[in-house]
Amino acid sequence: xxxxxxxxxxxxxxxxxxxxxxxxxxxxxNFDLLTYAGNLxxxxxxxxxxxxxxxxxxxxxxxxxxxxxxxxxxxxxxHFAAESHVDRSVEGPEVFVLTNVLGTEILLEESRAxxxxxxxxxxxxxxxxxxxxxxxxxxxxxxxxNSPYAASKAAADLMCRxxxxxFNFPVLTTRCSNNYGPYQFPEKLIxxxxxxxxxxxxxxxxxxxxxxxxxxxxxxxCTAIDLVLRRGRPGGIYNIGGCNxxxxxxxxxxxxxxxxxxxxxxxxVKDRPGHDxxxxxxxxxxxxxxxxxxxxxxxxGLARTVDWYLANRDWWEKxxxxxxxxxxxxMYGDRGGATGP
Ligand code: NAD
Ligand code: DAU
Numbered sequence: 445x446x447x448x449x450x451x452x453x454x455x456x457x458x459x460x461x462x463x464x465x466x467x468x469x470x471x472x473x474n475f476d477l478l479t480y481a482g483n484l485x486x487x488x489x490x491x492x493x494x495x496x497x498x499x500x501x502x503x504x505x506x507x508x509x510x511x512x513x514x515x516x517x518x519x520x521x522x523h524f525a526a527e528s529h530v531d532r533s534v535e536g537p538e539v540f541v542l543t544n545v546l547g548t549e550i551l552l553e554e555s556r557a558x559x560x561x562x563x564x565x566x567x568x569x570x571x572x573x574x575x576x577x578x579x580x581x582x583x584x585x586x587x588x589x590n591s592p593y594a595a596s597k598a599a600a601d602l603m604c605r606x607x608x609x610x611f612n613f614p615v616l617t618t619r620c621s622n623n624y625g626p627y628q629f630p631e632k633l634i635x636x637x638x639x640x641x642x643x644x645x646x647x648x649x650x651x652x653x654x655x656x657x658x659x660x661x662x663x664x665x666c667t668a669i670d671l672v673l674r675r676g677r678p679g680g681i682y683n684i685g686g687c688n689x690x691x692x693x694x695x696x697x698x699x700x701x702x703x704x705x706x707x708x709x710x711x712x713v714k715d716r717p718g719h720d721x722x723x724x725x726x727x728x729x730x731x732x733x734x735x736x737x738x739x740x741x742x743x744x745g746l747a748r749t750v751d752w753y754l755a756n757r758d759w760w761e762k763x764x765x766x767x768x769x770x771x772x773x774x775m776y777g778d779r780g781g782a783t784g785p
Pocket of ligand 1: 450451452453454455456457475476477478479480481482483501502503504523524525526527528529543547566567568569597619620621622623624629
């Protein structure tokens with residue numbers, strides 16, 4: 445198949461491109477704008493693969509989308525490209541609407557016109573909102589997004605639904621829990637804590653640190669997406685999760701201990717506005733329908749991840765210099781606690 449991967453220079457997209465190139469015979473075209481989160485170093489070593497091509501482009505640019513679909517004879521689309529960080533969506537929601545909603549709509553329309561046969565929308569469990577102490581998100585849980593990021597993803601999901609219902613366009617939607625692993629941008633919880641700890645900087649935990657996330661190793665997310673692409677039911681929605689709930693504070697303590705640093709680095713700071721309390725996924729549908737199971741347990745995945753950040757210090761140090769520092773100062777400067785790097 446000729447597969448268009450949007451956002452393939454980001455965290456999960458790059459891991460997915462690597463998965464596709466590691467096996468099979470598919471041709472992979474990575475269409476990415478290279479925003480602050482897109483980094484071609486995530487694909488180092490892939491450039492010379494004859495089955496891989498990078499095209500710099502914006503999913504909001506209809507002409508560019510049309511051209512890449514036609515020029516590359518694209519048969520399937522896996523759509524990762526998005527603004528993905530909740531905190532940034534609190535600071536500036538507009539680009540989330542433009543990229544995540546309008547960009548998805550343009551990609552859907554052009555893909556349909558180009559005769560694309562499979563379209564995977566990579567969505568998130570955040571569209572369901574927040575859970576109390578009990579219960580799990582299932583595919584029929586009503587959408588109740590709480591952040592501008594989550595709202596933009598929910599809107600994009602509904603646009604996908606409408607393309608299936610109205611045009612019978614073969615969209616498949618995945619909703620995954622929190623990912624971790626190599627190449628995650630160091631503003632998200634796990635890489636931020638690793639990098640700060642290695643530099644003996646404060647570790648900013650929001651609120652009381654008791655919010656719960658359900659962590660999944662990124663390669664397990666990628667294998668799930670790939671199964672959905674090849675064997676999923678058109679119009680289907682598939683929850684993906686690690687069955688691995690953890691309070692943020694427990695996770696941060698595990699990281700600190702593993703790195704041999706002092707827990708005194710942990711600093712409680714002002715909470716994220718609208719901070720979702722708990723996410724937890726029921727992944728039994730994808731398991732029973734497509735036979736997917738996560739393969740990396742959390743202790744092993746976290747050890748691998750820490751080792752990767754230790755071995756790839758250049759990668760994250762480069763990112764944490766320059767423009768990223770301005771973002772960091774803005775986001776953490778007024779939260780209280782001496783959290784600046
Ligand atoms: P990321 O922020 O690391 O990467 C996003 C990529 O999209 C970047 O390479 C960026 O350059 C590209 N991009 C942004 N705007 C673009 C545009 N207008 N046109 C083309 N490319 C553009 O994100 P991620 O963490 O890898 O997440 C990928 C997808 O998976 C997102 O859709 C996100 O909502 C979803 N998701 C993420 C997680 C998670 O834990 N990270 C969990 C579930 C779902
Ligand atoms: O659930 C899937 C979602 O997971 C994806 O859709 C998003 O793209 C992805 O960014 C992630 O969203 P979260 O908001 O859960 O991830 P983040 O890494 O930003 O935060 C994880 C938890 O850690 C959350 O409860 C907030 C908290 N946190 C985060 C940061 C950056 C802190 O306590 N301190 C921090 O500095």
